[in-house]
Amino acid sequence: MEDNILKILDDLDLEEVSLLLDQDFSMPIDNKIKNRIKSSVIKKLDLI
Numbered sequence: 656m657e658d659n660i661l662k663i664l665d666d667l668d669l670e671e672v673s674l675l676l677d678q679d680f681s682m683p684i685d686n687k688i689k690n691r692i693k694s695s696v697i698k699k700l701d702l703i
Contacts, residue, residue, distance in 0.1 A: 661688070
């Protein structure tokens, strides 16, 4: 399941990621997932 979520995150643009980050929801995530999300955002920023 985590892989599916990460694939979806990779396909989002920066505006969509920003909307997700602004939402107030609680989702337990481990350091592996946090690092993967950070990596995805960094890759998106490098494309700009």
